[in-house]
Amino acid sequence: QVQLVESGGGLVQAGGSLRLFCAASGPTFSSYTMGWFRHAPGKEREFVSAISWSSWSGDRTYYADSVKGRFTISMDNAKKTVVLQMNSLKPEDTAVYYCTARIGTGLTTSITGYNYWGQGTQVTVSS
Numbered sequence: 001q002v003q004l005v006e007s008g009g010g011l012v013q014a015g016g017s018l019r020l021f022c023a024a025s026g027p028t029f030s031s032y033t034m035g036w037f038r039h040a041p042g043k044e045r046e047f048v049s050a051i052s053w054s055s056w057s058g059d060r061t062y063y064a065d066s067v068k069g070r071f072t073i074s075m076d077n078a079k080k081t082v083v084l085q086m087n088s089l090k091p092e093d094t095a096v097y098y099c100t101a102r103i104g105t106g107l108t109t110s111i112t113g114y115n116y117w118g119q120g121t122q123v124t125v126s127s
Contacts, residue, residue, distance in 0.1 A: 009121030
């Protein structure tokens with residue numbers, strides 16, 4: 001069973017930066033995708049970013065339009081850790097951020113496409 005543990009959330013002023021970490025434990029797969037969704041009050045959980053890895057093609061990254069150019073996702077395969085670097089943060093980025101994972105490299109922005117979820121970490125951006 002894959003387990004995901006997030007860290008790194010907090011409070012920051014608009015224009016600031018935060019870095020989120022997600023550490024995975026459990027079985028190792030030859031290809032997998034890890035990523036982030038967020039859930040803001042009164043809104044549905046939405047896709048933020050994902051990174052796919054396979055032994056034959058390396059890393060591929062994906063971003064929601066709302067964060068493209070501001071957020072960067074990266075992966076340390078040896079440590080099975082994903083990092084989301086968030087720059088130029090806006091108040092509308094305020095949400096609980098959830099780490100997620102699935103086996104395989106096919107991109108999906110749908111919640112139902114992911115098998116494993118972390119507990120979430122709060123990110124609050126003040127104006």
